[in-house]
Amino acid sequence: MTMVSEAVIAALREALGDRAVLSGADIPDRNRQDWSTLSAVLPLAVVRPNDPAGVAAAMRIAAAHGVPVVPQGGLTGLAGGARPIDGAIALSLERLTGIEEIDRDSSTMTVRAGTTLETIQKAAEDAGLYCALDLGARGSCAIGGNVSTNAGGNRVLRYGMAREMVLGLEVVLPDGTLVTSLNKMLKNNAGYDLKQLFIGSEGTLGIITRIVLRLFPRPQCTMAALCGLPSYDAVLALLASARGSLGPLLSAFEVMWPDYWDVATRKVAGVRDPLTSAHPFYVLVEAQGNKDSDIEGFESWLESQVEAEVISDAAVAQSLADVKAFWGTRDAAADFKLILGPHNSYDIGLAVADMDRYAESCRARLARDIPGCVSFFYGHIADGNMHIIACVPDAVPQPYDAIDAIVYDEVRRFHGTVSAEHGIGLKKKPYLPFSRTPEELALMKVIKQALDPNALLNPGKVL
């Protein structure tokens, strides 16, 4: 260990107490990597402050010693944004947890960054309100990570991404300044909207310590159907019809291609196929309503789509258990690793109209150019966001670079984005220029340089 390393660890222990600073063999495995496919890295130390002032103190000490800092939340990221860096401090928000306030009149919750999303969802529900952010890792992911990566998830169509749910933010800047901006108002045009800088910048500009979340009225009923469709044109027609007829009640529109569907419903434990035959496309459509007539409205809309032959076959949820079971076909994605072993997961974005052409072209190139490569397509199609799972089963090592190259080259060809919701982190950095112009990239660097001139915060991530 260098003298600088020893000095910074000593200073951190002095400021935050021994319990807050772990080094060497004391560093838990969980702090050495995230859910990406990247290998583990031992950081210089893990620092775990239990209040915002402690985060600021740790950052000030790191800055004084010129030691970089990697913020860590629930470590469920798939892009490597929270993966440690050799010689850097991992600043974990795992002890900065808890809900500080729920304000019913303003319909807001003030929460500490390390709190898990599921804890927040439950607290909102207990208060008769609704946290609209939801994603598969809800039980493990931290809200600070959700916000710093601008998480998307299951109900973006209706409620927007994490960005749209944040009203106020507290952050620690790379020089250790604590900027407290815990606005609870829906509208605030008093100068630049600074929180936007920190939402989605993956911990490269500041460390989020507290968040004011916008809560929503709790829906009174949830309607869902699983539909088999004859073509992608029918998928587009169903989406247009759902938007027009269900309006703002439409809360999810998930499309699954047959390759995905077959694995999800036949090989993943506990998932069943509610339809009686096979179809070229499967759509999970969900709406949230406020009165009994919304249920009737949903069902009669669905019938109209069957009559118009847009839908070939549909199963309608009769209970919340059914709704959950239908979502099981989508959540099954998380269990593909049990069947396929290690694989890459993608979160590309495209124009809605291009999705099927992309899937066809990408699937064909992967199969042709990478022997044994399998790929599975599904996702939040109404948001323009497709997920892909791809690998060569049993191959060691996996040809991740070759798969990436094809997946992202096709994204470039279709003018899409290499990340719709997971972020860039380390894994997509080489492909960022596929989706951003040189002028955009130069401007991002101007921002990074202005806020973090000494490259102390999550260096080498995103840019």
Added chain:
Amino acid sequence: MTMVSEAVIAALREALGDRAVLSGADIPDRNRQDWSTLSAVLPLAVVRPNDPAGVAAAMRIAAAHGVPVVPQGGLTGLAGGARPIDGAIALSLERLTGIEEIDRDSSTMTVRAGTTLETIQKAAEDAGLYCALDLGARGSCAIGGNVSTNAGGNRVLRYGMAREMVLGLEVVLPDGTLVTSLNKMLKNNAGYDLKQLFIGSEGTLGIITRIVLRLFPRPQCTMAALCGLPSYDAVLALLASARGSLGPLLSAFEVMWPDYWDVATRKVAGVRDPLTSAHPFYVLVEAQGNKDSDIEGFESWLESQVEAEVISDAAVAQSLADVKAFWGTRDAAADFKLILGPHNSYDIGLAVADMDRYAESCRARLARDIPGCVSFFYGHIADGNMHIIACVPDAVPQPYDAIDAIVYDEVRRFHGTVSAEHGIGLKKKPYLPFSRTPEELALMKVIKQALDPNALLNPGKVL
């Protein structure tokens, strides 16, 4: 005229043609001021490019000569953001107009910055879609100004502010670089979300040239009621009930205090009072539905609130003409100038629960400390946004500074914002520290310095 001034005008004429450059007496009155109460200023020249490349060329020439630039849209701003600066070029987007594309599958519109909001609303409607941004100046304001000031308006409660409706943006930076980022996807996490920098920064960081707007499904029916309520507690109860029962259909919740109501319904031509008696509070509640049962749902919810004595009296719109007439009571605010003469308009933000206490306290202080001062309170209460009209009728000059001091001191006392939707511009600059901490202001200056190191773009505005 200085040599620099002559040289820059000659260079602009050379690059953009004579028709695009006006100077001296040729400068129209409209380009000399905005809708704020600030006096007119003659700019060095008015430049009116008719394409994004022309905007970039003009900015490059101004930068090369060190001459500042003030972007101008529809000039309907109330904060002085587009008011010319002596010796600076006014860069007007008035010839950069037109809708470039409506994409039905993506539900987006690509539009040039000088296009009026009303033109956009009509084009969306013609395409069977809906532009959710709406505000009183719709016929005159330009979408570029709406976005650069992050306009709010009538339906923020349901659809969000201008910020939430922008998917892509093209801007010219202070050095003349054109950054084209015309994203049409709902989700795009490929690096920093640069558009957020330019939305709401009032032309101090870049000049918006083109915008991709998110469009929404067109509502099938609009329900509205004007209600008299017995107390502010009843207003809060009605809001909570509306949120819970109407859910995402709730599109507006406007509150008017009796002082405002009396002038609006008795003195403004063409506005009538649909209620039969006087009340302590008046609420215009609007919902947008998708089926007939939504109308029944709205009416039965309203009845339940009358039965619960939350509402004392209500008029329910029976037609779109009624809906329009009800909104007339709110739009009447624009005609207060015909009755009161010159006055100040405010757009403060507060916690919803504090609104009436604020109104009482502010009204009392204004009446006590400024002889003859009258004040009128109304606004988008569900958004935490209150408007105030205040003046001393017939006084010349108006004691604007004294009124500002009281209005904003009360905002500070209630931890509110000095601008919920109009922006800071010049008029609210002295009061920005009432709503932002020194750390927030310092960070805003870091951003301004990074993007516009030579203070060429709208200098002296906001910060």
